[in-house]
Amino acid sequence: MESLRSGLLGVLEKIKNSVLLDTKEVDAIIRELQRVLLRADVDVKLVLEVSERVKKKFFSQEVPPGFSKREVLIKILYDELVSLLGGEAATPYTVERVPFRIMLVGIEGSGKTTTAAKLAKYLKESGYKVGLIAADTYRPGAYDQLRQLADAIGVEFYGDPQSKDPVRVVEEGVKLLAEKNIQVFVIDTAGRHKDEEALMQEVSEIYSKLRPDDVILVVDATQGKDVAKQARAFKEVVPLGHVIVTKLDGSAKGGGALSAVAQTGARVAFIGTGEKLDDFEAFDPHKFVARLLGMPDLEGILRRFKAAEERERERAKLIATGKITLLDLREQLLELRKLGPLSKVLEMFGGPPLPVKGSLEGGEEELGKWIAIMNSMTEEELLRPEIIDRSRMLRIARGSGTTVRDVKRLLESYNQMKKLMRQLYRSRRRIAGFPA
Ligand SMILES: Nc1nc2c(ncn2[C@@H]2O[C@H](COP(=O)(O)OP(=O)(O)OP(=O)(O)O)[C@@H](O)[C@H]2O)c(=O)[nH]1
Ligand SMILES: [Mg+2]
Known part of the structure; x- marks a missing residue:
């Protein structure tokens, strides 16, 4: 995400250095913003929509007392980026009831197995008794990979390296782990198949036989806006509860991936930011954009806008009534x-x-x-x-x-x-x- 960050910082710098913020200057700023977003692989149509909205909002909005034009433009830019990457922060990921079964799906190499372990660790640290189940019966190394990860984080594990039947493995795993009072089951599935149809077939079958409480799609940020296609394809065969975007570290296309997921209406619950088990965090578009823009005065501006909005609301209420x-x-x-x-x-x-x-x-x-x-x-x-x-x-x-x-x-x-x-x-x- 470094390139997106430095690109956006360039846009901010342009805003700060502008004098009049008239049509000409704002157009130049918008063009820079477009370049930055396109380079991050954000869909062209989305880029145009965002830039239109920024411009329209800026020129139709009065500058509230106590604020500068620059601050207004920065605030608009911030709001638009947040909405591009997923909008209002939803509630953090919640285990609605126990036992709770989470099934991870995704194409080959998207990061499912690594993410299953990261998620298990996260949930364990949230206070749940977690079990990992290896339902990838295709890749020879899959069983060992997940077992080692389970050992590393200290959670229960079930798998059967001999089995070729993922549904049976999961049924067996849930039964055995339930005897150990496991509350949350994280199920890793296979991504490697002879073709996409076979993969969808298996995902659909596991889902309909097991009815997990949540299905999480794992996508790889380096694929940029193409992850939207994956999301749509999986959505056709299973109800997707959440999405996890992996490999955001070092990917120049993270912005494209995140905005593409947001476009499909699915919610990004977590992001993966490295190969290590701790490189994993809950995703909140507000915090994410604030960090991306990362300027020390941004928080101050946002806080002041919020306080001003609140004061205005209060005053309007008093006067109105x-x-x-x-x-x-x-x-x-x-x-x-x-x-x-x-x-x-x-x-x-x-x-x-x-x-x-x-x-x-x-x-x-x-x-x-x-x-x-x-x-x-x-x-x-x-x-x-x-x-x-x-x-x-x-x-x-x-x-x-x-x-x-x-x-x-x-x-x-x-x-x-x-x-x-x-x-x-x-x-x-x-x-x-x-x-x-
Ligand atoms: N840099 C980085 N690498 C990651 C991240 N998540 C996963 N990886 C790496 O991506 C590669 C594939 O990860 P896996 O977890 O094996 O992917 P998978 O989806 O289970 O793959 P299949 O089982 O073959 O479908 C591994 O080398 C991981 O270390 C991440 O957030 N950042
Ligand atoms: Mg795997």
Whole structure:
């Protein structure tokens, strides 16, 4: 994946070095992105779709306050890469019940046997009692290969080097290992056959006789986008639960393989990143892309986008429903005061003309008074101001060093504000075509 990584870093560098991010600059960036993705063997049609979307999103999106155009483009690029490689992170691989039987399938040399052992190790480390079953009765060395791997990771093993009947081997293996309280069975199957038809025939037969709980297709990243063909072929004979993409280390075509799998609608659960048993990890497109882009500030940008989205959602909710409470109001006023004296704050936003300085100082005083009044209220009063009767007002006024009139004024202003918000919301909804 090194070449994909360095290619994408080049794209990021182009974004960072751009000045205007106008059509011309963005086009150049997109062309670079296309080159990088095509070199990673991503399907041409997908590459065009991604680049179209990046462009369209970028030019139709407003730059949110506090962000730069560059950051917006990086965020869009990140989102599109994540979706290209599999989209929203699904839940991690789960063993839904025990006993659980997992059957690995895949063409010759895709990495099934190695992956069976890696998966067994992973599940063992997740706390399950795991057993490996060698159902490859074709390749002479297959039995020994898996047995040695099982020994190396310390899990139970079953196989029969004399047998030529994979279904019998699995039935026998499941029975014997169940007596040893094995909870998860990982079944390695053969990939070597005289032709594809024979392979599919056998896979289909093992599946229909054994009804495993999950079928995992193992594909080799060095085959790039061609793995989509394999996925489709296997899908025709067995229901594929998951896919594992192996040999992502050192393959220039990993991006093509991952995006091709995502295209078929199958989910990549794990990736293999080396020959050793620990070179194996759960696949999460978000983490994967973040690591691929690997720049230290990416996480910061993503975090800030997330926080901004959340704040916007919260604010929209409050405004939409006119449900802003005094507690929210107090928070807002405290935030405002944190920015410094009111006159300074206004200056920052372009500033009021000097002559109104006197009235602003009045505003300053008012702000302090409001905060003091709200500080003297109980949380219940802040959340449900309608319970504030005359005697509560008296208590609040005394506690805040203000008068009952001040408390009343604050409550009136608050109610007016709420009413205004609700009206605004209704008229907006009407404009948008909603019933009022
Ligand atoms: N670099 C690298 N090599 C891998 C990875 N996974 C498997 N291999 C190597 O790929 C080769 C084939 O792996 P196997 O596990 O034997 O493949 P198989 O699908 O069981 O092959 P058949 O049983 O012949 O169908 C071996 O040399 C493995 O070491 C990986 O993630 N990275
Ligand atoms: Mg094998």
